[in-house]
Amino acid sequence: xxxxTQTPKFRILKIGQSMTLQCTQDMNHNYMYWYRQDPGMGxxxxxxxxxxxxxxxxxxxxxxxxxxxxxxDFPLRLELxxxxxxxxxxxxxxxxxxxxxxxxxxxxxxxxxx
Amino acid sequence: xxxxxxxxxxxxAEGRAANLPCNHSTISGNEYVYWYRQxxxxxxxxxxxxxxxxxTNEMASLIITEDRKSSTLILPHATLRDTAVYYCIVGRGxxxxxxxxxxxxxxxxxxx
Numbered sequence: 001x002x003x004x005t006q007t008p009k010f011r012i013l014k015i016g017q018s019m020t021l022q023c024t025q026d027m028n029h030n031y032m033y034w035y036r037q038d039p040g041m042g043x044x045x046x047x048x049x050x051x052x053x054x055x056x057x058x059x060x061x062x063x064x065x066x067x068x069x070x071x072x073d074f075p076l077r078l079e080l081x082x083x084x085x086x087x088x089x090x091x092x093x094x095x096x097x098x099x100x101x102x103x104x105x106x107x108x109x110x111x112x113x114x
Numbered sequence: 115x116x117x118x119x120x121x122x123x124x125x126x127a128e129g130r131a132a133n134l135p136c137n138h139s140t141i142s143g144n145e146y147v148y149w150y151r152q153x154x155x156x157x158x159x160x161x162x163x164x165x166x167x168x169x170t171n172e173m174a175s176l177i178i179t180e181d182r183k184s185s186t187l188i189l190p191h192a193t194l195r196d197t198a199v200y201y202c203i204v205g206r207g208x209x210x211x212x213x214x215x216x217x218x219x220x221x222x223x224x225x226x
Contacts, residue, residue: 004157035216042201042216043158090157101148101205103214105157 001026004106006091012112013081021076021109023091030096032074033103034058034066036087043090049074050096081113118202123221126196132189134220136202139183145206147178148214149187151198158201158216161187192224 007022025032030051035043035058045058049068063085065077074093078085088110092103119137126132138147148163162169162176164185169176175188189196201219 040218042218043214044216045214092157101146101163101203101214102160103158104160108155108157 003027004091004093004104006089006106006109008109009107010110012114013078015081015083015113017081018077018079019081019111021078021089021091021111023074023076023106024072025074025091025093025104025106026072027093027095027104028071029093029104030071031094031103032068033092033094034064034074034076035090035092036060036085037090037108038087046076046089078111083113085111086113087111118204118217120200120202120217120220122218123223125223125225126189126192128194128224128226129191132192132196132222132224134187134189134200134202134222135184136187137184138202138204141182141204145204147176147182147185148203148205149174149176150201150203150214150216151196152201152219153195153198161200189222192222194224194226196222197224198222 004025033048034046037043044060047066049055055066088108090105090108092105094103146163146165149161150158152158162174164176178185199219199221
């Protein structure tokens with residue numbers, strides 16, 4: 001299994017541009033998550049999904065959108081990028097039920113907005 | 115969810131046991147203690163979790179005090195590859211609460 005994969009690994013955006021961060025997992029996990037990590041800080045939850053067609057906001061959702069049309073994919077959309085969105089973005093997944101806290105993370109996408 | 119307190123940094127000699135403490139004095143009865151680590155520039159990695167009994171797996175041991183207000187993660191024979199930020203997280207297992215709250219963690223540096 002590849003686990004959780006994310007693309008791209010790195011990206012530089014200009015202010016006002018948009019992009020989609022891709023996340024795919026091959027573990028058949030129902031739950032998926034997007035986090036961001038600013039330098040020297042812990043992770044903050046942006047959005048999460050408990051299954052295909054179901055998404056909900058996390059701690060810092062403003063400026064982002066998500067969709068979950070399949071179990072495997074959970075893309076994160078940035079509209080009108082701002083410098084405050086410069087961060088490392090991690091996607092994660094977890095199995096349903098008691099194992100939901102055993103989250104498996106992807107390698108991250110480093111985004112710079114200038 | 116209950117908050118946790120961890121020292122910002124610790125050092126350990128290679129081959130020795132690394133004992134990482136965590137205080138969670140406001141933990142409630144149905145909340146678990148979870149440990150993750152993050153090696154530089156990588157995504158966090160799940161290590162272990164427990165409710166009130168001590169737990170051990172191939173990576174580490176988790177010791178939870180009887181009053182559950184603190185815990186210790188033990189890496190029995192630390193290697194250089196164990197240098198990472200270690201996060202102690204408290205949260206309810208299963209059900210509808212599945213959101214991890216990451217603090218700043220403890221930077222463990224394993225020295226040769």
